[in-house]
Amino acid sequence: MKRTVPLIITFLTGTFLVVSFFVPHSPFGELEQRLLIWFAIVAGFTMLLGVDSLIRAHVRKVARAQGGWGHSAALLVGLVATVVVGILGRVQYGSPFHIQSPFMFIYTYTIVPLQATMFALLAFFIASASYRAFRARNWVATLLLVSAVIVMLGRIPIGAAISPFFPWAQEWIMEFPQLAAKRGIQIGAALGAVSMSLRIILGIERSYLS
Amino acid sequence: MVRFFGADRTARVHPLTVVLILGVLTLSGGDAFAQGDPSAEGGPPLPIACAVSAEDAPEDGGGSILVTWELTDPGGREDEILGFDVLRYAPGEEPASIGEVPATDTEYTDSNTEDGTSYQYVVRTRTPFGHTDSEPSPAAVSSAQWFAKSRLGVLVIAALFCGAVLFYIQRAKKGGELFIREIPGLEAVDDAVGRATEMGRPVLFVPGIELVTEVGTLAALTILGHVAKRVARHGTPLHVPCADPIVMATAQEIVKASYAEVGRPDEYDPSRVAYLTYDQFGYTAGVNGMMLRDRPEAVFLIGTFYAESLILAETGHSIGAIQIAGTKETSQLPFFVAACDYTLIGEELFAASSYLSREPVMLGSLKGQDLTKLWIVYVIILAVVVGTVGYMVSADGGSALTKIFEFVKSWFN
Numbered sequence: 035m036k037r038t039v040p041l042i043i044t045f046l047t048g049t050f051l052v053v054s055f056f057v058p059h060s061p062f063g064e065l066e067q068r069l070l071i072w073f074a075i076v077a078g079f080t081m082l083l084g085v086d087s088l089i090r091a092h093v094r095k096v097a098r099a100q101g102g103w104g105h106s107a108a109l110l111v112g113l114v115a116t117v118v119v120g121i122l123g124r125v126q127y128g129s130p131f132h133i134q135s136p137f138m139f140i141y142t143y144t145i146v147p148l149q150a151t152m153f154a155l156l157a158f159f160i161a162s163a164s165y166r167a168f169r170a171r172n173w174v175a176t177l178l179l180v181s182a183v184i185v186m187l188g189r190i191p192i193g194a195a196i197s198p199f200f201p202w203a204q205e206w207i208m209e210f211p212q213l214a215a216k217r218g219i220q221i222g223a224a225l226g227a228v229s230m231s232l233r234i235i236l237g238i239e240r241s242y243l244s
Numbered sequence: 245m246v247r248f249f250g251a252d253r254t255a256r257v258h259p260l261t262v263v264l265i266l267g268v269l270t271l272s273g274g275d276a277f278a279q280g281d282p283s284a285e286g287g288p289p290l291p292i293a294c295a296v297s298a299e300d301a302p303e304d305g306g307g308s309i310l311v312t313w314e315l316t317d318p319g320g321r322e323d324e325i326l327g328f329d330v331l332r333y334a335p336g337e338e339p340a341s342i343g344e345v346p347a348t349d350t351e352y353t354d355s356n357t358e359d360g361t362s363y364q365y366v367v368r369t370r371t372p373f374g375h376t377d378s379e380p381s382p383a384a385v386s387s388a389q390w391f392a393k394s395r396l397g398v399l400v401i402a403a404l405f406c407g408a409v410l411f412y413i414q415r416a417k418k419g420g421e422l423f424i425r426e427i428p429g430l431e432a433v434d435d436a437v438g439r440a441t442e443m444g445r446p447v448l449f450v451p452g453i454e455l456v457t458e459v460g461t462l463a464a465l466t467i468l469g470h471v472a473k474r475v476a477r478h479g480t481p482l483h484v485p486c487a488d489p490i491v492m493a494t495a496q497e498i499v500k501a502s503y504a505e506v507g508r509p510d511e512y513d514p515s516r517v518a519y520l521t522y523d524q525f526g527y528t529a530g531v532n533g534m535m536l537r538d539r540p541e542a543v544f545l546i547g548t549f550y551a552e553s554l555i556l557a558e559t560g561h562s563i564g565a566i567q568i569a570g571t572k573e574t575s576q577l578p579f580f581v582a583a584c585d586y587t588l589i590g591e592e593l594f595a596a597s598s599y600l601s602r603e604p605v606m607l608g609s610l611k612g613q614d615l616t617k618l619w620i621v622y623v624i625i626l627a628v629v630v631g632t633v634g635y636m637v638s639a640d641g642g643s644a645l646t647k648i649f650e651f652v653k654s655w656f657n
Contacts, residue, residue, distance in 0.1 A: 058303050062305075076490075148529075225617055226595060229594060
């Protein structure tokens with residue numbers, strides 16, 4: 035029973051959604067939007083589960099004074115402070131998202147710079163990964179290296195200044211070999227996704243059920 | 245026919261003025277009533293909306309009418325149009341504005357119609373010198389359709405695909421032999437978990453940053469079940485940081501069931517399958533922190549990833565972990581290939597669950613998938629040949645071969 039009911043719900047929901055893709059007439063056509071609304075409501079409630087998990091994990095760390103408990107304490111203080119500031123913003127300005135509210139101050143001057151910092155790290159990681167990937171160990175890696183150099187030179191002004199070959203060659207590489215390989219992967223992935231969806235709808239794939 | 249809109253505008257006009265204006269409009273061949281002078285400042289006249297047509301929006305559930313229009317000869321002055329207002333009226337009603345359209349667009353979908361009611365539309369062109377109303381469109385009635393004809397190709401391909409998959413599943417059930425090629429990334433799962441056990445270090449499974457509704461996340465969760473069983477057998481700690489609470493709840497259930505299945509339910513620790521944050525880079529920072537603090541020996545980066553893929557993979561590489569990655573995002577695959585030991589590329593991600601379970605029925609679905617892929621390859625090759633020959637024979641695309649080519653192409657759009 036614990037497995038049968040979810041399997042029946044999965045089968046019916048999956049089948050109706052497939053039908054709704056081909057039948058725009060009511061009630062099928064609006065089914066997807068309706069289910070997305072249901073999902074948004076359920077997802078809203080599950081956020082409580084997430085916050086509960088987060089608080090428990092970090093409270094335990096602080097209570098047991100485990101290694102790095104200071105970080106956990108900072109997280110808990112930050113979490114509570116942001117909630118309090120958000121409520122105060124609502125009371126004082128009518129919305130926590132008001133431009134002058136302290137909630138937006140935290141967002142603009144703490145969250146956004148931190149996000150930007152993490153994203154900026156990508157530049158350094160790309161450099162280190164490229165250094166390893168572009169080592170000419172065999173003929174395939176050499177091909178990759180040559181292609182990469184042509185594409186990089188073709189996309190910057192100095193490439194065109196050296197020779198008009200670079201912009202032309204980079205465009206050719208991106209338009210033909212690159213796109214062909216990408217589409218091949220995409221077709222395979224799309225078929226794989228449909229195949230897996232079919233297995234889930236038919237109840238053949240059950241490993242997502244406990 | 246000329247229509248005058250706005251009672252307050254016409255009420256104060258002297259009848260002789262109306263006659264004069266109508267006379268001027270008739271003599272100039274005008275088919276619209278203009279407020280202001282659209283050709284002010286000399287030069288060719290400003291373009292205005294004309295030939296307005298309205299028809300039931302195709303392939304919808306009703307309640308929508310698609311309004312399209314053309315522009316009179318732009319004469320190089322189309323940039324001077326400020327935008328369009330769409331006015332609608334039903335029999336016995338005054339025209340009322342229902343929406344604004346940017347100057348660059350020439351269509352508008354009225355999604356607020358009552359099925360069975362006849363509507364007419366007028367498009368008002370706004371310029372710096374005033375506005376001009378088009379002639380009303382023919383009457384249009386919205387209705388719901390029972391079948392999306394443009395999706396017929398998808399339906400046929402889907403039916404063939406499902407047929408092939410179901411055929412091989414049935415064949416597998418009867419005990420038919422099925423050959424599945426080796427997938428190195430999946431063969432390495434046991435080695436990775438074994439190595440972590442030998443080193444006495446944990447396993448980290450990152451299921452991507454997308455929601456559970458994403459098929460890549462579902463594929464990751466199915467692989468998590470297999471990894472969790474192996475981990476549970478060896479008694480190795482397994483950490484699963486999640487970016488979505490529903491993914492977390494599902495992952496907790498999967499890992500818990502895996503521990504129970506191998507007879508070690510007491511070793512399951514729910515705090516190891518934890519929620520971090522929805523925020524993309526907050527999550528990345530959290531997972532990186534876990535990698536650097538816990539030093540996992542095996543890292544699985546499986547699911548849907550975006551810009552954080554390389555940050556995670558490079559951090560995993562820096563701690564010397566064996567890394568198995570998998571995603572369907574083609575833009576992230578090069579990063580994983582560069583930084584990870586094994587990468588599941590596209591379809592391999594979705595095949596993983598079947599491959600690891602080795603259940604004949606699951607493998608049957610893979611076989612059906614491969615057969616469909618083969619059909620698609622044949623169709624593409626055939627279409628390329630037909631299209632090439634067709635356009636060589638008739639460059640204007642008028643030959644039967646080019647029509648066949650365009651028909652096949654439309655199925656894949």
